[in-house]
């Protein structure tokens with residue numbers, strides 16, 4: 001008889017280690033310290049059978065800022081079922097259990113580092129109107145003469161570590177769309193050196209000894225390549241701070257690692273970096289490709305009324321105080337449920353979104369043409385300038 005889903009018990013750490021080591025790789029506990037620590041045990045949802053843990057859905061819970069609106073976010077990772085126990089609905093049940101636990105803890109949205117049927121069947125969607133940028137050494141050569149980059153050589157590019165946590169945190173704090181990271185997240189990332197799944201280096205850019213920006217990059221020789229023809233890549237997985245400094249770092253990182261390609265993800269809210277890359281003299285040339293992209297993984301809305309209430313100041317900035325105040329947001333089913341639709345009302349006007357998947361795409365957008373809500377309504381017109389809400393990027397908070 002299967003037992004659970006439920007929280008991992010204190011005596012089951014070794015069983016969980018066996019499970020994730022078998023399904024993924026050894027050293028998962030080392031690589032994901034934010035997930036696998038005793039303070040987070042209640043968020044590790046498991047199913048046990050035959051006297052052992054056979055299925056796991058791991059979750060962290062963090063506050064985040066969407067352009068100044070504080071929300072709560074759950075991040076899902078290390079989802080695994082032992083081979084002999086697959087196809088019996090264990091992961092689906094444990095995933096729903098994590099959604100319910102997140103809802104009970106006050107979570108607004110969930111980020112999932114995956115996009116398979118397990119998630120998309122229950123309302124998770126790729127969202128965000130971001131960009132993926134790929135740069136070659138040829139493209140990088142042109143960047144130096146880009147607008148706004150005169151004097152880029154003045155920035156010193158040096159490795160940064162634990163001693164600079166105060167400065168790294170202060171730089172990240174100035175980002176408008178970000179996690180509100182407890183100190184331990186920085187410490188764990190810098191100690192284990194694994195960010196977004198891969199061994200990473202931390203680089204700082206400074207002028208006169210003052211750190212103005214930083215970049216976290218995957219070590220190119222540790223990046224999994226799909227084949228020998230795939231160029232070695234330095235992948236920037238997080239950056240923050242002065243954008244001219246960030247751009248100035250890109251050619252130098254390509255040169256430092258001797259790679260043929262560099263990639264960086266640009267959030268939809270980051271118009272400054274987008275302009276420096278897309279608006280410069282090398283825009284449109286082969287050495288720099290800028291493609292519309294979603295944020296990483298998929299997203300599920302956990303508590304729609306609470307999310308929108310918390311984002312009301314952002315709505316007020318975009319559509320006016322009175323319009324934002326008069327809106328009401330309702331869900332058919334309780335927070336955390338996969339069922340039911342959603343209603344936005346203002347007086348007699350009503351906008352209906354039939355399910356979680358439609359809601360996620362409507363709220364956070366997708367690349368390409370803006371998706372109109374399923375049924376045209378005056379409220380949709382009112383809300384058009386209020387959306388999409390900004391999409392988060394994991395960086396250090398990836399699990």
Ligand SMILES: CC(C)(COP(=O)(O)OP(=O)(O)OC[C@H]1O[C@@H](n2cnc3c(N)ncnc32)[C@H](O)[C@@H]1OP(=O)(O)O)[C@@H](O)C(=O)NCCC(=O)NCCS
Pocket residue numbers: 023055078079080081082085086087088089090091092093113114115116117118119121
């Ligand atoms: C992915 C994994 C966790 C699924 O575990 P599981 O306990 O077998 O999951 P479930 O029984 O709930 O569902 C398994 C499959 O049954 C089928 N299934 C389950 N419910 C279904 C439904 N209602 N309708 C149709 N198909 C369904 C699907 O094929 C589903 O897999 P999918 O995600 O590819 O769509 C497991 O296969 C695993 O450990 N894989 C390796 C690690 C991995 O890839 N983890 C996910 C990282 S994002």
